[in-house]
Amino acid sequence: xxxxxxxxxxxxxxxxxxxxxxxxxxxxxxxxxxxxxxxxxxxxxxxxxxxxxxxxxxxxxxxxxxxxxxxxxxxxxxxxxxxxxxxxxxxxxxxxxxxxxxxxxxxxxxxxxxxxxxxxxxxxxxxxxxxxxxxxxxxxxxxxxxxxxxxxxxxxxxxxxxxxxxxxxxxxxxxxxxxxxxxxxxxxxxxxxxxxxxxxxxxxxxxxxxxxxxxxxxxxxxxxxxxxxxxxxxxxxxxxxxxxxxxxxxxxxxxxxxxxxxxxxxxxxxxxxxxxxxxxxxxxxxxxxxxxxxxxxxxxxxxxxxxxxxxxxxxxxxxxxxxxxxxxxxxxxxxxxxxxxxxxxxxxxxxxxxxxxxxxxxxxxxxxxxxxxxxxxxxxxxxxxxxxxxxxxxxxxxxxxxxxxxxxxxxxxxxxxxxxxxxxxxxxxxxxxxxxxxxxxxxxxxxxxxxxxxxxxxxxxx
Amino acid sequence: xxxxxxxxxxxxxxxxxxxxxxxxxxxxxxxxxxxxxxxxxxxxxxxxxxxxxxxxxxxxxxxxxxxxxxxxxxxxxxxxxxxxxxxxxxxxxxxxxxxxxxxxxxxxxxxxxxxxxxxxxxxxxxxxxxxxxxxxxxxxxxxxxxxxxxxxxxxxxxxxxxxxxxxxxxxxxxxxxxxxxxxxxxxxxxxxxxxxxxxxxxxxxxxxxxxxxxxxxxxxxxxxxxxxxxxxxxxxxxxxxxxxxxxxxxxxxxxxxxxxxxxxxxxxxxxxxxxxxxxxxxxxxxxxxxxxxxxxxxxxxxxxxxxxxxxxxxxxxxxxxxxxxxxxxxxxxxxxxxxxxxxxxxxxxxxxxxxxxxxxxxxxxxxxxx
Numbered sequence: 001x002x003x004x005x006x007x008x009x010x011x012x013x014x015x016x017x018x019x020x021x022x023x024x025x026x027x028x029x030x031x032x033x034x035x036x037x038x039x040x041x042x043x044x045x046x047x048x049x050x051x052x053x054x055x056x057x058x059x060x061x062x063x064x065x066x067x068x069x070x071x072x073x074x075x076x077x078x079x080x081x082x083x084x085x086x087x088x089x090x091x092x093x094x095x096x097x098x099x100x101x102x103x104x105x106x107x108x109x110x111x112x113x114x115x116x117x118x119x120x121x122x123x124x125x126x127x128x129x130x131x132x133x134x135x136x137x138x139x140x141x142x143x144x145x146x147x148x149x150x151x152x153x154x155x156x157x158x159x160x161x162x163x164x165x166x167x168x169x170x171x172x173x174x175x176x177x178x179x180x181x182x183x184x185x186x187x188x189x190x191x192x193x194x195x196x197x198x199x200x201x202x203x204x205x206x207x208x209x210x211x212x213x214x215x216x217x218x219x220x221x222x223x224x225x226x227x228x229x230x231x232x233x234x235x236x237x238x239x240x241x242x243x244x245x246x247x248x249x250x251x252x253x254x255x256x257x258x259x260x261x262x263x264x265x266x267x268x269x270x271x272x273x274x275x276x277x278x279x280x281x282x283x284x285x286x287x288x289x290x291x292x293x294x295x296x297x298x299x300x301x302x303x304x305x306x307x308x309x310x311x312x313x314x315x316x317x318x319x320x321x322x323x324x325x326x327x328x329x330x331x332x333x334x335x336x337x338x339x340x341x342x343x344x345x346x347x348x349x350x351x352x353x354x355x356x357x358x359x360x361x362x363x364x365x366x367x368x369x370x371x372x373x374x375x376x377x378x379x380x381x382x383x384x385x386x387x388x389x390x391x392x393x394x395x396x397x398x399x400x401x402x403x404x405x406x407x408x409x410x411x412x413x414x415x416x417x418x419x420x421x422x423x424x425x426x427x428x429x430x431x432x433x434x435x436x437x438x439x440x441x442x443x444x445x446x447x448x449x450x451x452x453x454x455x456x457x458x459x460x461x462x
Numbered sequence: 463x464x465x466x467x468x469x470x471x472x473x474x475x476x477x478x479x480x481x482x483x484x485x486x487x488x489x490x491x492x493x494x495x496x497x498x499x500x501x502x503x504x505x506x507x508x509x510x511x512x513x514x515x516x517x518x519x520x521x522x523x524x525x526x527x528x529x530x531x532x533x534x535x536x537x538x539x540x541x542x543x544x545x546x547x548x549x550x551x552x553x554x555x556x557x558x559x560x561x562x563x564x565x566x567x568x569x570x571x572x573x574x575x576x577x578x579x580x581x582x583x584x585x586x587x588x589x590x591x592x593x594x595x596x597x598x599x600x601x602x603x604x605x606x607x608x609x610x611x612x613x614x615x616x617x618x619x620x621x622x623x624x625x626x627x628x629x630x631x632x633x634x635x636x637x638x639x640x641x642x643x644x645x646x647x648x649x650x651x652x653x654x655x656x657x658x659x660x661x662x663x664x665x666x667x668x669x670x671x672x673x674x675x676x677x678x679x680x681x682x683x684x685x686x687x688x689x690x691x692x693x694x695x696x697x698x699x700x701x702x703x704x705x706x707x708x709x710x711x712x713x714x715x716x717x718x719x720x721x722x723x724x725x726x727x728x729x730x731x732x733x734x735x736x737x738x739x740x741x742x743x744x745x746x747x748x749x750x751x752x753x754x755x756x757x758x759x760x761x762x763x764x765x766x767x768x769x770x771x772x773x774x775x776x777x778x779x780x781x782x783x784x785x786x787x788x789x790x791x792x793x794x795x796x797x798x799x800x801x802x803x804x805x806x807x808x809x810x811x812x813x814x815x816x817x818x819x820x821x822x823x824x825x826x827x828x829x830x831x832x
Contacts, residue, residue, distance in 0.1 A: 001519070005523060006523065006526040006527055006530060007519075007522060007523050007526055009479060010479060010482055010483040010486065010526070010530075011483060011526070013479065014476070014479050014480050014483050017476075018480075042519045043516070043519065044516075045513055045514055045515075045516055045519075046514065181465075181468055181469075181472075182468060184468075184472055185467075185468035185471050185472055188471055188472055188475045189471055192475065200543075204548070211568075211614075214568055214569040215568060215614060216614075391612060391614075392568075392614050394612075395551075395612060395613060395614055396614075398551070399550045399551055399552070400548075400550070401549070402547070402548045402549045402550075403548055427463040427464070427467075428463065430467060431463050431464075431466050431467035431470065434467055434470070434471050435467075435470040435471050435473070435474040438471055438474050438475060439474050439478060442475070442478050442479075443536075443539060444539070444540075444543055446482075446530075446536055447536040447537065447539040447540035447543060448540055448543075449527070450527055450530055450533055450536045450537060450540070451536075451537060451540040451554055452527070
């Protein structure tokens, strides 16, 4: 089930919200657990079993780890838990990719499994692995209550596309939380704004990207496509995160933030401290630092950086183009750290922004290519391998200009800051305007949904 | 004030979401949408198989979308959003282009064109007893519109080039047409403007065309074409002018019904023009029909024409009534070629005319050609 669907907005969500707030406090986790399992079941009737397996596996493994803390058994239990989770992820997401690569490399024909990717598997396996590792490290106490633990694993707001919520982020709220009027208000506002970002901006930019693939190419069109895809990626993913955080807030949970206006960054290093922050934090704490991080020899640090970024790329998709994408950032980060960083700091801010956004544009061309071959042909087109402009470029630029402008402005803190100042100075205007714009966004979003616009979340394929 | 704002936002959200949700369940389901001219999805049946495969949930979503309260108003809101807020020239691909309404199509599907060409050649090769074979490709309205508005369009040169592979004598039509020969609110050509087309086709096939002065025209108001309801600011409806003469009036028109029997039908049907559940263009020869015959015992020749056509053929076929004693009209979207030998179509000594638009060639497989 998608957040941006009629069945979620007009059937599932109102029923769950009403049920949640009318049952006694002690039953509310139960409502969340059952509704979360149903949420996943509606999209993946068979694979809901994987959620249950993951929950049971890490629940029992963590109890064992805690009761045998400091012994070799605890370590074996941790390894066993990781094998279960990584095994699931490896089989469903990567088995056919690796088999296909072996077939291509060796010219053989091992039959592929042909399994479908369960929605959100990259998110919920990472979530449960972080829990078991934190219990092993002593950072978290093992959850004794299976229902509470399962609620954490299956919680529908962030189940299928993040943010990656660690157990320690919400353990207190799992057992004792208070839903306030302010939480409900802020949650609803955040959710609706996220919905608007996804449906009105991200989906429209996705249309532009589709037109690009069908049209007469030009260098100009390649650049516009790269910008459109950056806007699409940001609004799609941050919009979904807003929706997840908003719904969580309604239920009294404070999920971690996932985006912090990455397009205002002045270096790629800063960019990745603002983009998909929960994933970055996960790889930092559970891969980069255990490998040694930067507290090692330069050679080892280079190796660690490349491994983390290759794995980050692979996490985004089972294809070599994603690995290429990850390694692109590894190279940039290394160059920034070793050499470029100190020169960047001396440049005026606007040049640093241009540098950062240019590199991100290039990375998004790599990210969105369907194959390694297309990566190179797209980069060639981007860097001038073709006519500079075309009639189709003019037509589509004119058609989508307003959405480009809205996307660029909306990706900066400008609107938020402006609205904050207006709200502070004129509370009456704010009190009148907010319900109106919430209603307008709901009308516009519903109109788009009924129109059958292209709708699946980009990060759903993870 | 803060509290008031919080209550207002929460209230608006719940009112909107719960209000539409409740209305959805209270209102009876509709079976057809006149504005979209499509049947609306009904509530799916709940079975374990449907649930296991995920079909139930996909069907349920389609049902909820189709039966959503105020659906036409929301669809119009989307057009207003696209055209008036985002300042786009089109919404979901439907555009106002000058006076005309159209759907912008620019993706060339070469594989589908090849598929159509192969299918037609298979039919022609399967009937060597036919006297002759001709192919006339109708450029769709966007061919002319794109020259005026600069909108993206298909690579028509490529389509014309690929359709040369149909093993039939080509009858070029493009030079005989202009934008004015098409309806403003529909994709089709106007019957009263295609007499030169009928003449050119007859000349190529070696049959005498009807005397243009033999026709008398009748004009009907209120023709709301295919695109009429798909824009937020529709222009005035078109007028539909149709041509009649003695041959057309006296011709016997039969169609193949769902029981495999031939039954009589009118050449023109005013009932279809004003029927909300049909395209107005179905006025001509009833619209989507698998097999039609037109017999004119007083025709100028005793020859037989087999017209393999898409919807453009519906308004052209009556104009060939004078020239052929019998016209058999086949639509391979509704009568698959594999079933051709099950219907009584005699290719012996017949002229075969393929009349397909560029739009159909480009989406032959998707359109159901088979």
